[in-house]
Amino acid sequence: MSLTFQEAYQDLRHIYDQTRQAASVPFTLRDAERALAALLTTDNLWEAIRLSHVPLRALSTFWHQLIKAGLLKAHDGALRLTESGQALTQALGVAPLREATCAHCEGRGVDYRTLPEGVAERFAEIARHRPEAIQAYDQGFVTDATTLSRIAFAWHRGDLEGKAIIVLGDDDLMSIAAALTGAPAHILAIDIDERLIQFINEVARQEGLDRLEAVRYDLREPLPTAWLRRFDTFLTDPTESFLGFKTTIERGLLALRGPGSAGYFGLTHVESSYEKWAQIQRFLLDHGAVLTDLIDDFSAYVNWGYIESMRSWEWLPTHSLPERAWYYSALHRIELLRTPDLDNTAVEGDIFSDAEAATT
Amino acid sequence: MSLTFQEAYQDLRHIYDQTRQAASVPFTLRDAERALAALLTTDNLWEAIRLSHVPLRALSTFWHQLIKAGLLKAHDGALRLTESGQALTQALGVAPLREATCAHCEGRGVDYRTLPEGVAERFAEIARHRPEAIQAYDQGFVTDATTLSRIAFAWHRGDLEGKAIIVLGDDDLMSIAAALTGAPAHILAIDIDERLIQFINEVARQEGLDRLEAVRYDLREPLPTAWLRRFDTFLTDPTESFLGFKTTIERGLLALRGPGSAGYFGLTHVESSYEKWAQIQRFLLDHGAVLTDLIDDFSAYVNWGYIESMRSWEWLPTHSLPERAWYYSALHRIELLRTPDLDNTAVEGDIFSDAEAATT
Known part of the structure; x- marks a missing residue:
């Protein structure tokens, strides 16, 4: 089970490339790292979305690729890294997230x-x-x-x-x-x-x-x-x-x-x-x-x-x-800083959706 | 003493133009408003700097112009709007600042x-x-x-x-x-x-x-x-x-x-x-x-x-x-998001100072 960093990186790179192919939206290796860090921090699907800071279109595709590779199991609203998934994150040196949000203002800085x-x-x-x-x-x-x-x-x-x-x-x-x-x-x-x-x-x-x-x-x-x-x-x-x-x-x-x-x-x-x-x-x-x-x-x-x-x-x-x-x-x-140079014209087409849109 | 908005705006505009002439650094009318709002909030010079959010090079020039116009008095580390200064800010509709900083994290959002x-x-x-x-x-x-x-x-x-x-x-x-x-x-x-x-x-x-x-x-x-x-x-x-x-x-x-x-x-x-x-x-x-x-x-x-x-x-x-x-x-x-295209060369000249520098 013990992987070297190089082996783990090649595995991740493969899953990353497949995610990029399957989801035609921007997705970076840092996004993949963030998504793995979130999976080390919570097994709740919605918490994982919140913590990942990765667009849901790409994130969900990445999860499916992890599942296909036997690194993640999804069941009943929970996402759990398998033993191989744990080994991969460990070899990559991915750390769980450590939130430092101020409890009094919920991280806003203003009260x-x-x-x-x-x-x-x-x-x-x-x-x-x-x-x-x-x-x-x-x-x-x-x-x-x-x-x-x-x-x-x-x-x-x-x-x-x-x-x-x-x-x-x-x-x-x-x-x-x-x-x-x-x-x-x-x-x-x-x-x-x-x-x-x-x-x-x-x-x-x-x-x-x-x-x-x-x-x-x-x-x-x-x-x-x-x-x-x-x-x-x-x-x-x-x-x-x-x-x-x-x-x-x-x-x-x-x-x-x-x-x-x-x-x-x-x-x-x-x-x-x-x-x-x-x-x-x-x-x-x-x-x-x-x-x-x-x-x-x-x-x-x-x-x-x-x-x-x-x-x-x-x-x-x-x-x-x-x-x-x-x-x-x-x-x-x-x-x-300047008066913007903008046209005030009608806009045609679907303003509610693009490739990354998730809630429409 | 009672000014119309138009009269007050003309007075401010004049002081603003003089400030721009005297200090060859960026300074906006919004900066002037922020500086006046700070003067309505505190009479401490250093607090006024902190609250103004205006570069000190321009801010201090603006203060000198206000003093010249009889709108501000500076004495013993204190800055006080005169009666004419108060009338000007009132006619302009300038409001004192209302800080909303979270006391627990000092506004940082992280603890x-x-x-x-x-x-x-x-x-x-x-x-x-x-x-x-x-x-x-x-x-x-x-x-x-x-x-x-x-x-x-x-x-x-x-x-x-x-x-x-x-x-x-x-x-x-x-x-x-x-x-x-x-x-x-x-x-x-x-x-x-x-x-x-x-x-x-x-x-x-x-x-x-x-x-x-x-x-x-x-x-x-x-x-x-x-x-x-x-x-x-x-x-x-x-x-x-x-x-x-x-x-x-x-x-x-x-x-x-x-x-x-x-x-x-x-x-x-x-x-x-x-x-x-x-x-x-x-x-x-x-x-x-x-x-x-x-x-x-x-x-x-x-x-x-x-x-x-x-x-x-x-x-x-x-x-x-x-x-x-x-x-x-x-x-x-x-x-x-990309590898930046940068030269790794030596830099000549004064890296510590420009027109807005204040602490060197």
Whole structure:
């Protein structure tokens, strides 16, 4: 059973090459190492996804190749390395993951308990009655602590108080949390989902949040002239196909006044490789935006009702419903150094899906 | 005294233009807003620097212009907006800063108390005897909590255990903290300062850290062949002139094995504008590196002994020694997606200074 590093590396390299062939999405040897490290750390499938930080399209293919090679067994929602699998990781020198996340702020660095008294409680009470996440719009909302922490973070960065804010797609109810602080000058939430528009406007009326309004809008349409260059801050949590992501961010950039304005968005590992992250970073720089903050695993998503019908369900080697949060995203903040040169045109085609998309 | 927004904006714009003329470094209207917000939040000069997130070269020029316009008074280490200054900020709608930093992890998101028992205590005991920071090498070291948190973070990301690590410039003693965990396969610390080399090698001997070694090396020289493409992880906290920064990162990238390898570095606001940040982000992407984490204000620096002889001392409108940490840097992690195409040649000229440099 005792392998040399060279033998183990050749075995891994073979499985890696097969994974690359089978899944036509970016996948690196470091991704393979991360996936093995996660399997040394947990036998829960959803925990393994969370810890791997590898796109699910590639990760599930890698798991299938490990199973085929007799290195992994999948059963009843559990993934267990076999003796040969253990021997391989040992010979490769792969170490289990050692999380160092701060328990108090769940790794965010900001503490939403610094928000004015009552905001968190009022938000939780309102959010209890929110519309359910639906697959047609690739919805899936974050925990209350996440939404509140995003607002606390934006306030800390000077992007909330006295500012005009636009929220592009708001199943996370960020517009409501922002309005409850009383700090922004004005908040506009836009969404394609009529249920959310009604919900936010009804909350605004009932809670007396007169600086908050919600308007139905499909991001594929050009941004209405009244919203062009009118906002100091955009907040969004885009769908992650590159086209969907790019379209959402472009609308956000078009809504900003210009240099000095800021934008916030989330980006995951589940649906986006570091290759896609790099592509997005270049896109942002090319449009005059500098990345000022990037806090991974900032946003934790509440498990949505359509897990079993998402496209990645059938990729999984074993099936059970997740019992804890497993889908996380990294919070990004950008600041404009220049006015971006962008067209405000309609976008055609499927903005919800690309090769790495997992939840649509 | 009551100004309209338009009048206030014209006043600010005038002061802003004069600042731009007087200081030939990047400075944005958003920087001016941040500087005013800081002045609404504290009257302590060093706290104002910390909160502004604006390069000190531009910030101090802006303060002088505010003083000239009768909007600010500087006295005995305190900066106070005059009545006209208060009226201006009010008319502009500038809000005081509202920090939301998690008190438990000091905003880092990682908790160094997750390190194995005894590491923090042993490190603190060792670091008590470290060589003092000297100006000739632009030194200034971070708090023990910062060094330990960087190591906890690298472990969490899978860049420590079983890995070969190079530390480029180590007045923060990261190599010692890494070695104390017992996790890395090998750690090489390189520095120009003979005192640090002796100190680290002496600690390695006394503490029985046989995987740790320190070697004297001047970053301006080509990287020795024995270190080329030999490491999984580099850690560094570069001097921030663009040339100095670029040289340090290039040596780090040359030391990495290739795709999947990771690098960590710090970058400040005190000495680097967002314009320079963007320039650095593009440089990294161009060399095949993706930015995976960017946690601002992660690193807190212990006040060094040469405050009064640093070049920025004479820029300040009033003088007193800082009583708390005021110089912070943002922790960046990159991961290589491609092998960078870089020359390993000697670098000529002043790597410690550029127009924004403040501490040399």
